Amino acid sequence: MEVLKQKLKRIAPKLGFMSMMMAGAVLQGCGGGDANQKSGTVDSDAAAAVYVPPGQHDEYYSFLSGGFNGQVSVYGLPSGRLLKVIPVFTQFAENGYGYNEETKPMLMTSHGFVPWDDLHHPKLSRSDGMADGKYLYVNGNNTPRVAKVDLTTFETVEIMEIPNSAGNHCSPYPTNNNEYILAGTRFSVPISTDKAGMGDASLSEYKEKFRGSISFIKTNEDDGHMELDFQILVPGFDYDLANGGKGPSGDWVFFTTYNTEKSSTLKELGASQNDRDYLAAINWKLAAKYAAEGKAHEMPANYYHNTMDHNSHIAKSTVKKSVRYLLPEECPGMMYLIPAPKSPHGIDVDPTGEYMVVNGKLAATLPVFSFSKMQQAIENKDFDGEVNGIPVFKYESVLYGEVQEPGLGPLHTEFDGRGNAYSTMFVSSEVVKWNVKDLQVLDRMPVYYSPGHLMIPGGDTREPDGKYLVVMNKITKDRYLPTGPELLHSAQLIDISGDKMRMLLDFPTLAEPHYAQAIQADKVAPNSVKFFKLDENTHPEAVKKESDVSVTRQGRTVKVNMTSIRSHFTPDNIEGVQVGDTVIFHVTNLEQDWDVPHGFAIMGANNAETLIMPGATQSLRWVPKQEGVYPFYCTDFCSALHQEMQGYVRVSPRGSNVPIKFSTGEKKPVPPAQASVN
């Protein structure tokens, strides 16, 4: 309590609008929850509600962004158990992603190999306004990229760089039938239309030379493949978050902006001067029509598009050299600006598509805009000036109403499908439930501490599945056993099926989840691939029979085409390698069974291991620097004789005359027993 009071004292003068009445109400809410939660009694109902007995499965897959770890974390709900880490933008030594030869091209960009990114928003692909469980699209915030994860294999299969963008934050937002994935820049940069890449400009020229961009990525209906169709060049603001319309507003997408002051320094102050920034509304269908009808210009570009082949598991990079763009001033009716409270963060459209909630993090009220009023205002030309040729609505003409005293620091909102909205309050550390129609606050749940995003399964779709809510808190501190100066982030699972919210579980989450999406397990699980079929493996270096293995030298390169199966590698003795050779191991896993990867690692490699899924081939590069006999072994415990699954490479001094020689594994042992469930 004391801490919260201190906090309010600090924030109150700054925000300057919060009555002490209001502050008192918030404190009461928090204090109550706090005392209850620390009382030491076990809520056995809550315990039973989140417990998934051994051998049973969770009800939902939830996909949490890894934030600054660059990956996606898959958690089961309601247990809060981590089921998988899917490597996307960041090297993942555990399985060789970004280290082995097949996956390195996935991380290529116009800036070279980029082994990390900041992954913020996972969005499930959509059919008819609902998540369909086929793909997960995610953004790379730092070096602007959008990636696609295939949910049959839980693997990243496509990464596309976004040109003319810097901080690809309001991204990726799919339209209701996955027609487009929208990706807006966070930072504006000096976009040069006459040459590829950013231009050189002084920061003192920010106001004149810097622009933002919003990218329209077209997806292929059959396989979700992405192509950058065109961009819209937009004013030099910061673009924060986005959301698609639905139902009547299904042709529209919305983006929050901040720093409409166009400050380039001290943004903490500089971007918080104006009382209002904007919500940008874009008619994506009209934009696509304009682009198709020849309104688009073309400019040079230089961006990478990396795809993973389904059968060879080899990634390749394609470099694209131009991009089409639209200018809002040339495309009437395509884009409008709605005045929104100071530095808004999330924009969330309710399931009906009528209400647009703007989470103004520094605002005293939570405004809800009306799509039908917006249509009316367009018709009536109810504008209050324009910015770069983009009409600006009058605030009142598009406002449905404001939630009064919602809490301090609203950031994000989702919906339960029963007419209620749930908003996170960063500063007052609570989730606030309110009714979308009458804008009345119905309930408050204290959360620990400083919530960012929240997520209800399907909570941004046409039909939310309003049973659970996961709130992702930004600050952890004392919520778990201390682990030094840094703790994992803290998520909380709340039961929202009743009138009042009910806290069920605290669970720590990897790195920093910025957003999550969840989907019923039966929409994904039945399509999950258990292994890759060996006879569909088209890797050119694959070896499908032990009798076909080979070790060959070409100049200073030695190529080892080998196999793994419980419990041996073939060959397991290799001689004739010399110090300084480049050795490339192409290892094919001959297993055809679920959950039997083999790992391959060799001592002293300046590389990771590579984990080879059943039926697949993966390749590791190694340049031995000293003579010796180097063991390799299987790194993933695979059978009772796993510890015997090892071999050696003899490395002789440079110029030695030891010929290439390798064992062929003639005496084949009986496959050892192991628990097997199919």
Add this chain to the structure above:
Amino acid sequence: MEVLKQKLKRIAPKLGFMSMMMAGAVLQGCGGGDANQKSGTVDSDAAAAVYVPPGQHDEYYSFLSGGFNGQVSVYGLPSGRLLKVIPVFTQFAENGYGYNEETKPMLMTSHGFVPWDDLHHPKLSRSDGMADGKYLYVNGNNTPRVAKVDLTTFETVEIMEIPNSAGNHCSPYPTNNNEYILAGTRFSVPISTDKAGMGDASLSEYKEKFRGSISFIKTNEDDGHMELDFQILVPGFDYDLANGGKGPSGDWVFFTTYNTEKSSTLKELGASQNDRDYLAAINWKLAAKYAAEGKAHEMPANYYHNTMDHNSHIAKSTVKKSVRYLLPEECPGMMYLIPAPKSPHGIDVDPTGEYMVVNGKLAATLPVFSFSKMQQAIENKDFDGEVNGIPVFKYESVLYGEVQEPGLGPLHTEFDGRGNAYSTMFVSSEVVKWNVKDLQVLDRMPVYYSPGHLMIPGGDTREPDGKYLVVMNKITKDRYLPTGPELLHSAQLIDISGDKMRMLLDFPTLAEPHYAQAIQADKVAPNSVKFFKLDENTHPEAVKKESDVSVTRQGRTVKVNMTSIRSHFTPDNIEGVQVGDTVIFHVTNLEQDWDVPHGFAIMGANNAETLIMPGATQSLRWVPKQEGVYPFYCTDFCSALHQEMQGYVRVSPRGSNVPIKFSTGEKKPVPPAQASVN
């Protein structure tokens, strides 16, 4: 059931000793558990037993090895929640470990920079035979290394390479007062005593030229600092696992061996020929005495010892050029061999120090050796020949007894402190409880699937804390929602406080835990550091006041000494950088509060981000390749104005005349509010 029957049919002819009676008994055990666990009823007692209500803390820290991810995972018990991933041997882009300038030296070895390893065995430092919660020692299996994690900061502070080793598997095993950390090689290699590194030898010369080594790492009482004191060169077997004696056997350490056949190929068969391999018993105190008294030889070596400075957080590498070694044949009484069942895996000494359990993975019985009988046999010279001058005991002269029909494929054993032992059966997928004195099986618990190690908090110490048991299963398959061809590994928490074991929880674990250790939370939590004191920061590039920031050019290198604090970087505008410059950002986090790291990342870097703990300085290298204005920003959501915590670096074409220029952040904003708990 059907699957298990099939499995037994496959294994039975191979093992050749298992009666169908026995097989039936095992199946009955498994079937019962299986049916119960899949019945769909929630065991509300189990749910309550593992539920840690929001805001409360777990009872134990458990440290699970990350196996092929090269890290340590910290889980809370009984909740099974992941609390932290501690980067050790593997690059960790999430916080810049192995990418930023301070930590890169941690991953240097005699083979160059090695960004990955296979981490198997976490062992807590010891005082008086008990875990003291100060440090965690872990092994790197692939490129032989031992690391030390400081449990006040949960950071890796020391990594030492082990010469003359290949596959540092039976490692690291501390003696009862942490006098030594023992580290045995898994693979034997051609050790050359006249030059550094491995020698070149043909695999056909394995029997003559290959040797193993056991390393004695001395630790400093004050700070746990390691120094390689000496090695013992041992016969050319494979060395698998180790365990220290205690009480009467406290001067001894024990190592299991396999491949005493000295096969170099087809080990699956070749290393499984002999009915018996050996348990090696070494008197470490006597060895240390021999080494101190001049029995040690010296040979050239070349190995890295990397340490992280406590105050600057800068790692540095030292290269060591020689190592001392003992030869068993010259050191009578130092080493003995005990015949042990075929290819044994774990060796586990009971809390009294009298009983040594050898888990012979291919054996029909589980032999328990007696330390007092061993002492007697030494006195009586009750030997059955010798190997390389090392006396071999007669099996019967040192055997206490055999557990009959323990199950199929015993791998590991721990103890509850009440006279009971618990062993994992890999093939029959169960944990078997048996009495150490009378060797009778007391209980069986089916586990899913194929358990490797198990762990009881303190289960390898003088006084186990026999409340919980965690079993780490090697195969997952259908235990969780499917996530493609690979699933996380499967751990299970079992209540062992009663006569019968009680299954509480399934929880997935990152990568592959090979072993774990757990300790009561109150032995670690009170010493956990919450932030680093800024005035103790001795990093030479630290900037402790915003007014001291600088950007300086020296030739083609630009050095940026900058600060971060909620919610801005100083400087946030930098100009005068040119394409191809090497820019080094030294970022000091001025915060002095718990759990407020700031992340620093810059667009397009061929690098990770770096996460800077409060009070620390971290440095990131960047070579921009194209002109433009590159944003940087804080990657860890730190305050309500986090999204405004950003800046820009202008990169002009090579040879441009834009001078170095940077903002100084004169207008200091009020620190924004944020939930704060101290």
